[in-house]
Amino acid sequence: MVDKAQAPVSKQRGDAAEAQALAHLQRQGLxxxxxxxxxxxxxxxxxxxxxxxLRDRDGTLVFVEVRARSNGRHGGAAASIGTAKLARLRRAAQHYLQRLPVLPPCRFDVVAIDGGHIDWLQGAFDGG
Incomplete structure (x- = not known):
């Protein structure tokens, strides 16, 4: 269970990590x-x-999971994505795609931020 006093701090950190990831991906042309x-x-x-x-330059629709950790111990940010999280991401992506009239090419990326290091993992997992 999440401590309610810590929830706003965690949300702020998550929002900051997402903003950092978004800026990084936009610099790459997405x-x-x-x-x-x-x-x-x-x-x-x-x-x-x-x-x-996001939309990549070639038209691919990119679903991005952002993970941040203060350091790389315990496997780092990317290793924190478990099977339950993957299932929820796939379900959300399927829900999003159902709204579109034409299915574009898609991929799942992860932006892992460990301390100050950003690692962009393209095609980190499949949609199946």
């Missing part, structure tokens, strides 16, 4: 489509959220 796309919880499943949805 364009922001949507930020913090959320899917409500269903009766049998937790909802999901996609931190950033």
């Amino acid at each position: 364009r922001l489509v949507e930020r913090n796309y959320r899917v409500a919880r269903g009766p049998s499943a937790r909802g999901g959220e996609i931190d950033l949805i």
